[in-house]
Amino acid sequence: MTLYNPTEEAEIPEVVIRRLPIYARTLAELLGHGIGSVSSNELADRIGVTAAQIRRDLSYFGKFGKQGKGYDIAYLVSEIHRILNLTQDWDVALVGFGHLGQAIARYRGFRESNFRIAAVFDDDPEKIARPAGPEGLEVLSHARITDVVRERGIRIGIIAVPAAAAQQTAELLIAGRVVALLNYAPVVLQVPDHVCVRDIDPVAMLQSMTYYLDKSYLRAHAHANGLVEDK
Amino acid sequence: MTLYNPTEEAEIPEVVIRRLPIYARTLAELLGHGIGSVSSNELADRIGVTAAQIRRDLSYFGKFGKQGKGYDIAYLVSEIHRILNLTQDWDVALVGFGHLGQAIARYRGFRESNFRIAAVFDDDPEKIARPAGPEGLEVLSHARITDVVRERGIRIGIIAVPAAAAQQTAELLIAGRVVALLNYAPVVLQVPDHVCVRDIDPVAMLQSMTYYLDKSYLRAHAHANGLVEDK
């Protein structure tokens, strides 16, 4: 139906894109252990997916392995980074400097992975002008979100404000040409098509797990352990 | 093929289960605005899915709507809560009381949704015995994870320890009969089949979004705004 086009335009499924960072992270970990190459099988075991899936996912982008040998880890990591546009550093705007926002600003994980918190905003006069984060960053007024983000060419925003303020915050960021949002507020954001949103909602995750925690399920596994208790 | 069995055993797709909390949250929000009923179309618009999907999802569990009328919100919320086992409160064990762990312990969102942080663990002697969270909770030694969790019948754990300690922490929790894990550490946990894991990985989410942020994409949308810039 669709012609095979090895270079690009092949319309990659989004699930595949979401798995690539996990592949990259796991490969980098192996590299840290001094391991230089890995087969799809070994990698699959470590990640908890099938080997076929890994080979298939990678085949959307090209040929990275060697038959009989597996993948050269350093090379594959660099290829995945290239695919994901992680060869450059990305500036990120953080909005909301409350409990969560401060934890995010301090979190080393972002910096270690090409993401730099380049601007922090809040609407609390007490917090504005306070130092934020390791380098001389200070908290700016939320009134300046759109202008600052646009001037600095920031394309990624993190929303860590109360639910009631999240939609408006998204709009201010988008007005400043942000096109990727990481949203911690428990709200579904309404955004234009060209904007990409990812939600982080620990409560929803817990709530979806309790579905599997009814009594019969727990009873069954208590049995499996050879132990049955009440409550 | 499979007989229709309205009561149970119908093997519900996991994606469906993951959407239910969002439905419940959105419905509760509408209820807060004083709205008493809603059609699948209105709800779909608000959530950003199709109406057919909502109707189909709900139909796995029964018939909750009225033709011509839509869904009675209060009733539907209570039904979804029943389905998700949210009619009871759930005790949760939190392991790791660093920056993230402290933010989690303070977060009101869990408490407001049936989840109670019932025990907190850390391995730093400085932190052990310190008060943790609003009510008289104190930080316990990680050596006690398995015993305490088992004694108190806690089935849900939150992992907020460094990546290197996450697997071992999961094992201690599982040994204490925890069967649901919310994992904040950037590691793929290896767990038995009967244990349910959800990962929260903001870095991976950002990395999957940058795929869509290459130059041509940004250029295209700058055009759409009638503006083209370099950088």
Add this chain to the structure above:
DNA sequence: CACGTCCTGTGAAATATGTAACGACGCGAC
């Protein structure tokens, strides 16, 4: 009480995603 409108629940069709299977290649041993 007949009619029109609105909206559900659900089969059937369309897509999307995951898995299995295998031909072909690289490499080391002999």
Add this chain to the structure above:
DNA sequence: GTCGCGTCGTTACATATTTCACAGGACGTG
């Protein structure tokens, strides 16, 4: 150089998920 083993990339198949589209119930109106 040929054999044998291990592993890739890919195609064909299997399963999962979403969407379409419509029969039919509920309700208000006249």
